[in-house]
Amino acid sequence: MEWAGWRFGGKDVADAAAAVVVALLIRYAIVDPPGPSSPLPTWLAWPVAAVLSFPIALRRRRPRAMLGFACAAAAVATAAGAVAAGAIWLSFAPTVLVLYLVASTASLIWSAAALAACLTAAATAILTFYMQVFPGLEVGTAPSEIAPAWPVEISVNAVLLTAAWALGAVVRWKRDTTARLVRHLAESAVSDERRRIARELHDVIGHSMSLITVKATVANHVADARPQEVRAALAVIEQTSRSTLAEIHRVLNLLRSEGEPQQDHLPVPGMADLPELAAHARSAGVEVDLTVREEAELPPAVAMSVYRIVQQALTNVVTHVGPTRCTVTVDVGGREAVIEVLDDGPRHGRPPRPKHGGHGLVGMRERVKIYGGAFSAGPRPEGGFRVSARLPYGLNGTAT
Structure with missing residues (x-):
């Protein structure tokens, strides 16, 4: 499926579905948090949830940009108090998912710097929430399901972000290791093919040149006394040279790249050619x-x-x-x-x-x-x- 120059595949559809699910969870947590409710109007839960989960849908298209957007949106929503007290980690869940993709595709230095930035932003936003927003929230008549505490919130987010980064880094390492192994096997196959071609050329040229040398030596010694033997020797040299050139042509065809036009392959020598x-x-x-x-x-x-x-x-x-x-x-x-x-x-x-x-x-x-x-x-x-x-x-x- 294409739209405005973008091609959508199965993974894009899966990311969009994941974004919808995360948005529903964030919206539900904002409306019915485990701790004190947000002072903002209830209807704002939908747009907040949509903005926070939006980067998940486009994380494969613009992973680095979506990581920055997800982290910034979660930090701003947390500092402004538009999140669920006691479940702030849901606001950073999109950041966790995008960070995993970045760590699995970007360089180790870049992804580590992104992890440090996300951890700093999350810790700063959570401390701001608990110092400026949380004291003014109304305490519900029923006791909180989870007692909100900034050390717990920071620790949970730190664990999730670090785990996502570590898993992505491991995936990238395995992918790079596999790619290096494939390249090594390809290079080894090329070396084996070169050795095989070298053996072919050695056998073809060595046999033919030995025969040509012997017949040329005979022709040189009997040139004056027996001219008929000279002509016979030259005939053998001509025939051997032609067959050798044909075999060399067949072997060298193996060195052509796939993009070059191939000429008809000559038959490979076998048992039927032993009498010759x-x-x-x-x-x-x-x-x-x-x-x-x-x-x-x-x-x-x-x-x-x-x-x-x-x-x-x-x-x-x-x-x-x-x-x-x-x-x-x-x-x-x-x-x-x-x-x-x-x-x-x-x-x-x-x-x-x-x-x-x-x-x-x-x-x-x-x-x-x-x-x-x-x-x-x-x-x-x-x-x-x-x-x-x-x-x-x-x-x-x-x-x-």
């Missing part, structure tokens, strides 16, 4: 024997992790060992994927090429760690190198 990996390694001089036993279809996320682990293992073979024989076994079943990559080591006793960085093994280990699996990598007693990984997964492809 083996073919790339063979073109670099590695005899790859690929065996895939898939009793159940892997979820896409697990299949991509299997693909990346095999890709990185073959990249290490091409980069650090060179032409050799390599066996790749992927066994899927029983809610887990088991990967084993074995190579025979350099041929003719040639020492392996020096490693640079070592990020490949780290990336594979991190992928396995995500699923709570087991990873091992190291030299074989009979020569060569062995990489083994086990990825358990749940029904939806998550870690078990």
